[in-house]
Amino acid sequence: MKRFLIILAAVLLTTAGGGAWYLHGKQPLRDGELALQHLGAPVQVRYDERGVPHIEAQNEADLYRALGFVQAQDRLFQMEMLRRLARGELAEILGAKLLPTDRLFRTLQIRERADQQARELDPESPHGKALAAYLDGINQYQDSRPAPLEFDLLGIEKRPFSAADTLSIAGYLAYSFAAALRSEPLLTRIRDELGSDYLKIFDTEWHPEGVLESQLGNNDWQLLDRLVALSDQALADSGLPQFEGSNAWAVSGARTASGQPLLAGDPHIRFSAPSVWYEAHLKAPGFELYGHHQPATPVAFLGHNRDFAWTLTMFQNDDMDLIAERRNPENPEQVWYQGRWVDLQQRQEVIKVKDGEPVTLLLRRSPHGPIINDALGDSAGTTPIAMWWTFLETENPLLDAFYRLNRADTLAKGRAAAERIHAPGLNLVWANAGGDIAWWAAAKLPIRPAGVNPAFILDGSAEAADKLGFYPFSANPQEENPTRGYIVSANFQPLPASGIEIPGYYNPPERGQRLNTRLADPSVRWDLDNSQALQLETATAYGPQLLTPILDDLRAAAADEQERELVETLAAWQGDHPLQSLPATLFNQLSYELGRATLAPRLGPQAFEQLLSTRMIDSALPRLTADPHSPWWSGVDGRPRNRTEAVAEAWRATLQHLRATLGENPARWRWGQAHTLTHQHPLGVQWPLGALLNVGPLPAPGGHEMPNNLSQRIGAAPWAVGYGPSTRRLIDLADADHSLGINPLGQSGVPFDRHYSDQARRFIQGQYVPQHLSADDVAAHTRGTLTLQPAH
Incomplete structure (x- = not known):
C-alpha cells in the first residue's frame, strides 16, 4: 500500500506538472519582444493592471x-466561435x-451577403487598409x-x-437585434386564432391593410413554431454576445459640476465568458x-479621448418583415x-459535419428575400415564408461608419458617421469637449405602404408587402444640443421631429422615465460620483405599476395573517x-404566475414559452392587470372566470413555488438568494468544463427593466441573469484622462489567465475602475x- 501511494503521488505530481507546463504555454505574452512581419517601425504595447493593452505605433497600419x-492572443477562440456561428460553420467542430x-x-444569407461586401470593399480606403492590417495581425498570431x-x-x-469573417460577424450582430422572427408569428397566430381583442395588451394597433389573411395551415404554424424555437436556441445557447437593450445619457456643461459635457x-448584452x-x-x-x-473587428464600437466620447443603445426599429408567399399550385418553385x-432563386451550400457526412442545403430566395422554411429542411410547411431584412437590402458600410466615428470630434463628423449605419439600428449618444451633445438614431428606415403593420406576417402577393424605398437620414429621430441640457436613450419608442412612424420592438418606458426624472432635476450638478449612483439604481416603477390594479x-386572496403581511x-x-429585498422575489414570481394563469392556457405551453422570450411580455402584463375586462382573464374550460379568481390562483401558485424552492420561512426569500449571475463559457455546458471555465453564480442586485438592468427572463424562481451592462462607462470631458469603466468579467478570454475573471466580483458589487489615457497614468500602471x- 505504501509503495502504491508513493507511485500514485509521483504520477499525480508528474501529471500536474505537465498540465501546468501545457497551460503556461497557452497564456498571453505581455512582456518581452516578438518579431512581427510587415511592421514599419517598433510598436510598444504596455499592459496595465487589468491586462488592457496601451498600444503606441508610428503609423496607423502598424497600430491596427x-x-x-494582441487581441488574438486574448480572444482568438471567441473570434473563431463568432465567425463560425455567423457563417453557419459550427457543426464542423x-x-x-x-x-x-x-x-x-x-x-x-449573412454569409452570402458578407462575401459580397468583402468583394466590394475598397482595399485603398482608410477603413479597408485598417481592416487588412488588423487581420494580418490576427493571422500572424495564429x-x-x-x-x-x-x-x-x-x-x-x-x-x-478574412474580411468576410469580420463582415459576417456584423451580420450576426444585426440579426441578434431583430425580433421579427420571434414576435411576428406569435402575434399573427393570436390574431388569427383568438381574435383582435386579444392583441390589445401587446400595444399593437390593428391594421388589416396589407396583412396576410388567415391562410396558413397547421403545418405552416408548426413550421413557424419550430423556427422561433430554433432562433431562440441558436442565440441563447451559443454562449456568444446577443444585444438586448441599453442605457445612455449625455449631459451638457450647463448641467455638470465640471462645466463640460459628461x-x-x-x-x-447577453453575459458570456x-x-x-x-x-x-x-x-x-x-x-x-x-x-x-x-471580436475580429478593428474599429471601436464604444470609445473616447480628450476631445469626444460616444456610446450606443439599441434603436430596436423593426427592420425585418416576414412575408407569406403565394405559391403556384402547378409549380411549387414559383410565387x-x-x-x-x-x-424562386436557388443555390446549394455544403455544411461540413464533425464525425459525419457533409450535408447539402438547398437555399431559395423570392423577390422579397430568403425563404426561411429552408432552415428546417425540404418538407417544412406548405407556404413559403420570405424574410425581408434591411441588412440584406442596403449597402450598410458599417466598418466605414465606425472608422469615421472613431475620429468624429465635431457634430458634423458624428452625424456623417451615423448616416452610414444602415443595420442594425443604433442610437449614437455623443459629446465633445467643445460643449456639444447629440443623439442620432442611426438606421436605414424602410418606407412601407400606408396602413401596413409589420408586426404581423405580410401577404407577399399584395403590393403592401413591398417597400417603397428608404427615408432620408434627416427624417430619423435625432437631437443636437437640446435646450433642456441632456439627452437620455433607453430603448423606448422615439418621437421623430419628422413625424414618420417607426415600427419597432421597443422596451417599456419605465426605465427611460426613471433616468429622465433623475436627469431633469435642475438642482443636481452631474459628476462621476452621482452618475455611478444613477447607473447602479435598482428600482423601477414597472413593478408597482403592474401591482396597483390588483x-x-x-388582499382578498390572502389566506392568513402571514399572507396578508406579504401582500x-x-x-x-x-x-x-x-440583494436583501423580499418583495422583489415575491413580485417576480407573481408576475410569472399571472402570465401562466392567464396567457398560457390560451396560447399553449410552446407559444407561451415563445412569448416569454420576447419583449412583448413586458408591455403585456401591466396592460393585462390594468384591464379587468380583458378576454385573457376568462377561463378556457367553459367555466366563467374573472380577474379576481385568476389573481388568487397566481397568488397561491406563487407562495407554493417559493416555499418549495426557497423554504417555508418567507424571511429567507431574499432577492440575492434567488437572482444570480453566471458567466458561461461556450464549452461550459459540459461537465467538468463548467466548473473550470464558467464564473459564478454570483448574487446579483438589480433586475428586469431598471437602470442596473441585470435582467432575468420572466419565469419561475430561481432566476439566472441573462443579460445586463456589458460595461459601465463614465467620461467627464473636463478630465477624460480619468474616466471610469468596468468589465463584467475580465479583459482576457484565455482560461486560467489572471485577467480571465479578475473584475467579476467588482462588477457585480457596483465598483468602477480607471480607464488610463494619459501617458503618466499609463506609465504608472504598466505591469x-x-x-x-x-x-527582418
Missing part, C-alpha cells in the same frame, strides 16, 4: 496590425447537434503562437481570418482613442409577385431590487511591456 495580434443552427444562419486550449479540446484547425453608457468588449488604448501620430472592440408568377384582489409588503414596495519589432 498590433491590435489584431461541434458535430451534428449544431446542424439546425448552421442551417438557420445559412438560410439568413501562425506563430500556440493554439488556444479550446482549439485543442475541439480539434479546431487554424485558418486565416457621457454615461452601459450597453445591455469571455465578455463581449475588448478594451484597447490606441495611439499613433494624429490619432488616439480608448476603445471597446468587438406570385407583382401580377405574375416568378421563379392589490385588492391580492402589504408588496403594496408598500417601491420597485427596488437590492508589463511587449515590444513588437519589425521582422
